Amino acid sequence: MTMTEVATPQPGIKRFIGIDWNFGALKTAGSRYWSFVALLAIITGMGILAWAVVLTTGGNAMAQRDNFTWGFWFADYMFYVGLAAGGLVVYASVHLFGAHQFAPLARLAVLMAGVLTMAALLGDLTDLVRIWRIFWFVVTPNPVAIFVYTGSAAGFYMVLCFVDLWVLITGKGGEKLAFRMTLIALPVAIYLHTTTAGVLALNKSRELWNSAVMVPIFLTSATASGVALLLIVAYIFQRLGILKFKSSMFRSLSTLLATVIIIDLFMLLVEIATVYWPSAAKAGHTMRFSEFLTGSYAFMFVPVLVLGFIAFGLLARRKTRHIPAVQITASALYVVAIFLKRYSLMSMGFAIGPLGQHQAPYFPSLVELLIALGLLSLGMLLMTLAAKVLPLEVPEDQHGEGPEPAHAGALPEPAVGSGVAL
Amino acid sequence: MSPDKLSEERPEGATAPDGTTFSRRHFLQSIGVCAGVVAAGVIPAVLTAPSASAEDATATTALAPAAPGAEGDQLAAIIKEDAPANYPGHPVYYADPAGKQKWAMVIDVKACVGCRKCVYACVEENNIGRSSGFTFIQVLEMEPGKIELESSVLDYAEAGRPDKWYMPVQCMHCAKPPCVYGCPVQATWKEPDGIVVIDYNKCIGCRNCMITCPYGARHFNWVVPEVPEAEVNPKVPVKEKAWTVEKCTFCVQRTRNGQTTACVEACPVGARKFGDLNDPNSDVSILIKTRRAWRLKEEYSTEPMIWYVG
Amino acid sequence: MAASTSRFAARPQQDGLRRYFAVLAIVVLALLALTPAASAFAGQASSGQLFFYPCTSCHPVVMVPGATPGSEKPSKPLPNGMQGHKIVLEAHDKLGEEACLACHDDPTRNPGKLKLVDGTLLDITGDISLLCYQCHEAKYKEFRAGTHGKHQESCTSAGCHDPHTPNYIYAGPVKPFLGVGFQFKGVGQQRVAFKPLMQPPLAPPTINPKWFLIAVAIGTALVFALLVGLVAPVVAERLKR
Numbered sequence: 001m002t003m004t005e006v007a008t009p010q011p012g013i014k015r016f017i018g019i020d021w022n023f024g025a026l027k028t029a030g031s032r033y034w035s036f037v038a039l040l041a042i043i044t045g046m047g048i049l050a051w052a053v054v055l056t057t058g059g060n061a062m063a064q065r066d067n068f069t070w071g072f073w074f075a076d077y078m079f080y081v082g083l084a085a086g087g088l089v090v091y092a093s094v095h096l097f098g099a100h101q102f103a104p105l106a107r108l109a110v111l112m113a114g115v116l117t118m119a120a121l122l123g124d125l126t127d128l129v130r131i132w133r134i135f136w137f138v139v140t141p142n143p144v145a146i147f148v149y150t151g152s153a154a155g156f157y158m159v160l161c162f163v164d165l166w167v168l169i170t171g172k173g174g175e176k177l178a179f180r181m182t183l184i185a186l187p188v189a190i191y192l193h194t195t196t197a198g199v200l201a202l203n204k205s206r207e208l209w210n211s212a213v214m215v216p217i218f219l220t221s222a223t224a225s226g227v228a229l230l231l232i233v234a235y236i237f238q239r240l241g242i243l244k245f246k247s248s249m250f251r252s253l254s255t256l257l258a259t260v261i262i263i264d265l266f267m268l269l270v271e272i273a274t275v276y277w278p279s280a281a282k283a284g285h286t287m288r289f290s291e292f293l294t295g296s297y298a299f300m301f302v303p304v305l306v307l308g309f310i311a312f313g314l315l316a317r318r319k320t321r322h323i324p325a326v327q328i329t330a331s332a333l334y335v336v337a338i339f340l341k342r343y344s345l346m347s348m349g350f351a352i353g354p355l356g357q358h359q360a361p362y363f364p365s366l367v368e369l370l371i372a373l374g375l376l377s378l379g380m381l382l383m384t385l386a387a388k389v390l391p392l393e394v395p396e397d398q399h400g401e402g403p404e405p406a407h408a409g410a411l412p413e414p415a416v417g418s419g420v421a422l
Numbered sequence: 423m424s425p426d427k428l429s430e431e432r433p434e435g436a437t438a439p440d441g442t443t444f445s446r447r448h449f450l451q452s453i454g455v456c457a458g459v460v461a462a463g464v465i466p467a468v469l470t471a472p473s474a475s476a477e478d479a480t481a482t483t484a485l486a487p488a489a490p491g492a493e494g495d496q497l498a499a500i501i502k503e504d505a506p507a508n509y510p511g512h513p514v515y516y517a518d519p520a521g522k523q524k525w526a527m528v529i530d531v532k533a534c535v536g537c538r539k540c541v542y543a544c545v546e547e548n549n550i551g552r553s554s555g556f557t558f559i560q561v562l563e564m565e566p567g568k569i570e571l572e573s574s575v576l577d578y579a580e581a582g583r584p585d586k587w588y589m590p591v592q593c594m595h596c597a598k599p600p601c602v603y604g605c606p607v608q609a610t611w612k613e614p615d616g617i618v619v620i621d622y623n624k625c626i627g628c629r630n631c632m633i634t635c636p637y638g639a640r641h642f643n644w645v646v647p648e649v650p651e652a653e654v655n656p657k658v659p660v661k662e663k664a665w666t667v668e669k670c671t672f673c674v675q676r677t678r679n680g681q682t683t684a685c686v687e688a689c690p691v692g693a694r695k696f697g698d699l700n701d702p703n704s705d706v707s708i709l710i711k712t713r714r715a716w717r718l719k720e721e722y723s724t725e726p727m728i729w730y731v732g
Numbered sequence: 733m734a735a736s737t738s739r740f741a742a743r744p745q746q747d748g749l750r751r752y753f754a755v756l757a758i759v760v761l762a763l764l765a766l767t768p769a770a771s772a773f774a775g776q777a778s779s780g781q782l783f784f785y786p787c788t789s790c791h792p793v794v795m796v797p798g799a800t801p802g803s804e805k806p807s808k809p810l811p812n813g814m815q816g817h818k819i820v821l822e823a824h825d826k827l828g829e830e831a832c833l834a835c836h837d838d839p840t841r842n843p844g845k846l847k848l849v850d851g852t853l854l855d856i857t858g859d860i861s862l863l864c865y866q867c868h869e870a871k872y873k874e875f876r877a878g879t880h881g882k883h884q885e886s887c888t889s890a891g892c893h894d895p896h897t898p899n900y901i902y903a904g905p906v907k908p909f910l911g912v913g914f915q916f917k918g919v920g921q922q923r924v925a926f927k928p929l930m931q932p933p934l935a936p937p938t939i940n941p942k943w944f945l946i947a948v949a950i951g952t953a954l955v956f957a958l959l960v961g962l963v964a965p966v967v968a969e970r971l972k973r
Contacts, residue, residue, distance in 0.1 A: 032962060039958040046951040053944045058665055059627070059644040065935040066556050066641050069632045129665040133626040136607035140624075147606040147630050204722045205600060205636035287572050354638040355560060355591060356571030365938045370948065538929040555935035561928075581928035645936045692882040709879050 018170035025388040040381040047374010050367045063365035068350045072364035073127045075346040080120035084113040085189045086226010092186040095179045101252045107392045114161030119379045150195035208348040220264035225338035228331035242387045251322045258315035291351045301344040307337035523615045524699040526727040528709045533693035536581035536588035543688030549658045551647030558670040559592040593639035593670035594726030604634035625666035640669045861887045
């Protein structure tokens, strides 16, 4: 594992594990960049402090209690895992479905997927007070417990994303290997979502979760929110001058987003109809769901439907779909809607407990909130650093169809500091 | 990340600009990484180890037999008669759980008046933290004419009401326990004699078992259990249960020694019966055969081992 | 305190007299207090013991000389029947005017004995479950099988049912976990609600350590300062345009 000075006229670029890391760009970064990094670092530091509180004080510092067994970290886990998959679906569609208009997004999408999955896993780990006991996962795993499968899937998926990113950047193995990685990555992403949904759905004890439609809803929510976030982040990176995309790509992304949003909303409506239809309604079920439509939890679930339909409405008109403001608004609305959906989904397991007792809505404690914010800012910090240091711009000759030459040479661009692919 | 693929410019064993050879630098880096990993594991462990005081030392060392006639005499007698079979934190094996018994409980909801004496006898017997926020047994005040949990009341202040009936709920020790199926590290399992137990040393505190339990019978120790020194039951762990899940164990420390459970003993109206289903003359066998017995959430096919008769 | 002791010390004779009267007053008051309680519980203490037994302790049977020497007969211990004891029957009052005679032998003969339908006399201190069996056969069989009650010897002696107020169940001297000992009724006939032991426990509150709150306050202040520093120039530029 060596770091070399690359024999090019570019100062500050070091090659490491085959990637040209542009540390010179960090040196030339302005004060605004560094104050943003400092801000994120402070929030991350507070998150680490909050985690230290959990480790020293125990679970007492969290707002979760017997009646609300899983809390904010679980909503975040589902949310981040979902966002991660969306990016990967976009990237996979490049190779699997020939959607080459998304090719410029490939590296950014995979990087985001890896960082988000890492944040999700860390959120899970920070919830355990005696975290060092997780070695039992490998020593005596329970083959019937779905938790084992989702945990291992998330870990494997994170590693896969980073390996995939390395393959994309270094160009090792060329188009063939990239294609094969897609063939592995997409099924793993679907497997990850199935198992995450299974953690909820495969519980006969929690009526609102125990539904087969949970798995496809997870998949569509994940894809929709992931694509929406990817769109927003791509716009941000373009605005900051790090990457450059064609507007047709964004339009294509918005079409994909609109399609997935409406499928997601449709399945949610099907679920609601099944709960309330007279010949299918069960008292315990309708009582629990009504907490979320008209009861004390309505404030978190009703916006899911409202924002979702507004987002779809914004994107539905073909004539206005190309306007960046429309795209960004719709994407932002939908990301928020999916976050609220994850939060209400987590609450659905506990709003009325297994012994029929009503619980007040749960709000995270200061410690939980800071851990979640810390993880979010850690992810953003990694993306911010990667924006300068990693070569995220996909060279032109990797956009089109057909097999790629094994050693593609791209001209280094001083402003963005992308590296030379081997 | 293998060096042989990438270091075309750096063959193995060559000297770097700073003078060290590749292999030595690699070795030092690996040492540093290992030290970091060890530190990352040890530091939180040291910081968060619960104060290992006399409370969680084994009873034989911490509690010396007191002078005859003194307060601690009774305690010493208990310790002596049960000497090596002490916990803490490990699965409890007293009498031989050879599976010849099949422990079950029957609760007579006609007799139950909701006095909660069983709840508190259980708290005392099982070293439940006095401020931990849960009890193993939860008594529900039910509306007459139906078994509807959504209209039940848990925190009733008046008991023995003639227009309600009372149903205590606790771990059912199901034959097909969803908690056992859901534990990712196999920290909970069903013993041959039917009791579902938890290994407090293994439990990672993920609380998945609490999610899967349809009876809300499992409880997480969000705080370290606080039990007054004078009320500690030496046969049951206290501090080891911090940040792990615990639940009713059919008083495994009693029932495997020929006694009955604390809740059965405490019930003043004899509404609780505990016994062996394999014995046709036990209370539970007779009641299930002769009375109209039913179980909670039968449709989930968890096959609970607590029947209700009314 | 010092003044009173000196007063007592100065007059020892009056001191002893005072003490005697105090003790006497206490004893009399205690006896008076017990009497209404006793009648309310209809003759049974909370430990299940019979309070008024044996009857002959208050109603001695003496030999009444008859007309001729040698024809002495025992006196009737309760010539006025059972009017003297103000016993309130609950549940068994359904047996009507002659409720007492359903179980007790004729008060003119031997009220300390209970009689079965076939005339057999049972001693009140013995196993009187056979009496209950006559009407409550199913319950008795369950009781014998051990599935009703807690494997006691008798329906009443262990402190479960008082036949005069059978729906009162005496809890006996068991140390409760929290709260005080209590008496409560069986389900079905409730006049006065009783308070169950405690409430379900409250979940422990969330506590944040002090150092953490201070660190968070400082961190939040820094974050806001940085945010302002980042955002202000952009806003200022926009405003200038």
